[in-house]
Amino acid sequence: MHYQKPKGTADILPAEAKKWQYVENIAQEVFETYNYHEIRTPIFESYDVFERSSGESSDVVSKEMYDFNDKGERHIALRPEGTAGVVRAYVENKLFGPEQVKPYKVYYHGPMFRYERPQSGRQRQFHQIGVEAFGSTSPDLDVETIAMAMQLLARLKLTDMHLVINSLGDAATQAAYHQALVDYLTPLQAELSADSQRRLTSNPLRILDSKDQHDQELVAQAPTILDFLSEDSAQHFAAVKTGLTNLGIDYEIDHTMVRGLDYYTNTIFEIMVTSPAFNNQEMTAIGGGRYDGLVKEFGGPDxxxxxxxIGVERLLLLLDDQDAALQEKPLDFYLVKTSEAVESSAFKLLQAIRRNGYSADQDYLARKVKGQFKNADRLHAQYVITVGETEVETGNVPVKNLATGEQIEIEIAAFENNFADVLAKLQK
RNA sequence: GCGGUAUUGGUGAAGUGGUUAACACACCGGUUUGUGGCACCGGCACACGUGGGUUCGAUCCCCACAUACCGCCCCA
Incomplete structure (x- = not known):
């Protein structure tokens, strides 16, 4: 019996991991320019944390939670998304306290888990990069958050993206609209698709983005949530739109856009990208929004x-397609040994190079000189140093530039005591 | 959770109910006693996902399971 990775998981091998680092580094750079700082919270939390935040009826909670009882009979869940844990940490560490500057801005990245059937760009363990900002209702913060998301994608050289926004209003808005939607659709129930008939009782908002053609026609006539916004919510939404325009960010309003988690209020947004990686279908690269009741829900202040x-796996699919310039970093030096007798001297030379901050490697499989050169080539080494018995005697080693084929002599001692001299000779 | 397709070496893959499982790439060695290319020569599958079954005999037929991919639910 051989082992295989658990269903819906993936090994990220070194070549791929380089791309992850690239994305994570750029995200960090962008976020820090907006004064966001990293927070790291546990990968698992008490099950209640997610049940409370995502909504008991949501699919994420009702059937996708990766949960178990630990040896102390605690009901634990692997986090299905990042916000709940961060909100829990915000409240538990009393980060709402007066000694903190508000808004309190954090970002995170790491694995998330959902027990669902794996599919394209969808796994049981997947990864998200996310940000959260607490403590301000200013519409300018909404604008800043959206602008930051756009900037991140732009830095990653994504094109063909467009911003879609909507407002879900406050709690009162949502209750009123929910009722109005049900009132509108109930008489039409017989005309709805089977799925949507079921949704009518379970999650009516979902009918808004049904894939069924006829459903869409019916929905087109449905009341829009934007007509139900409370005065505060309407003003907030108007200010967000003005703010976006002010920064020159184009947007589209889609009043049928809904999101999967129950905690969203007021502004929600998605950045859609069209890419051959997804058959030129438009897909969401970034999704987010406000959650004005969540901190209180977790026992914090209102x-x-x-x-x-951002779903990292999906993002990487997009980047692959755009041929993100991710050059493999070549090895600086490769050390070729001609016999066992020189191994100890060669090893010291190798270590000297590494101590000076340059990458270097050697053969450990007793290969012939020719084989060692081949390896140097495969590793894209810039320089090959050949160490043989003659070299050890004379104190000079040939250093060959693999790209040009030129070879020069350098003193072994220089590698140990005067690396600047080595570099100077290589420059010529 | 439901439905469909797939599963052969390090990789891409061909193939058959019955002595030695194509071909290519990669890799290793040699032709070249210490220099990367090319060429030529040679080597390279616990036997075809796992477990059962049918059969005189199965990698090829049947069943179950596992995993991957696609679609649905859902999500984004």
Whole structure:
């Protein structure tokens, strides 16, 4: 019996991991320019944390939670998304306290888990990069958050993207609209698709983005949530739109856009990208929004929050397609040994190079000189140093530039005591 | 959770109910006693996902399971 990775998981091998580092580094750079700082919270939390935040009826909770009882009979769940844990940490560490500057801005990245059937760009363990900002209801914060998301994708050289926004209003808005939608659709129930008939009782908002053609026609006539916004929510949404325009960010309003988690309020947004990687179908690269009741829900003060999340696997599919320039970093030096007798001297030379901050490697499989050169080539080494018995005697080694084929002599001692001299000779 | 397709070496893959499982790439060695290319020569499958079954005999037929991919639910 051989082992295989658990269903829906993936090994990220070194070549791929380089791309992850690239994305994570750029995200960090962009976020820090907006004064966001990293937070790391546990990968698992008490099951209640997610049940409370995502909504008991949501699919994420009702059937996708990766949960178990630990040896102390605690009901634990692997986090299905990032916001809940961060909100829990925000409240538990009393980060809402007066000694903190508000808004309190954090970002995170790491694995998330959902027990679902794996599919394209969808796994049981997947990864998100996300941000959260607490403590301000300012529409400018919404604008900033959206602008930051756009900037991140732009830095990653994504094109063909467009921003879609909507407002879900506050709690009162949502209750009123929910009722109005049900009132509108119930008489039409017989005309709805089977799926949507079921949704009518389970999650009516979902009918808004049904894939069924006829459903869409019916929905087109349905009341829009934007007509139900409370005065505060309407003003907030108007200010967000003005703010976006002010920064020159184009947007589209889609009043049928809904999101999967129950905690969103007021502004929600998605950045859609069209890419051959997904058959030129438009897909969401970044989704996020406000969650003004969540901190209170977790036992904190009645403080607002806003954030977004990015699915890293999906993002990387997009980047692959755009041929993100990710050059493999070549090895600086490869050390070729001609016999066992020189191994100890060669090893010291190798270590000297590494101590000076340059990458270097050697053969450990007793290969012939020719084989060692081949390896140097495969590793894209810039220089090959050949160490043989003559070299050890004379104190000079040939250093060959693999790209040009030129070879020069350098003193072994220089590698040990005067690396600057080595570099100077290589420059010529 | 439901439905469909797939599963052969390090990789891409061909193939058959019955002595030695194509071909290519990669890799290793040699032709070249210490220099990367090319060429030529040679080597390279616990036997075809796992477990059962049918059969005189199965990698090829049947069943179950596992995993991957696609679609649905859902999500984004």
């Amino acid at each position: 403080e607002p929050g806003i954030g977004f999340g």
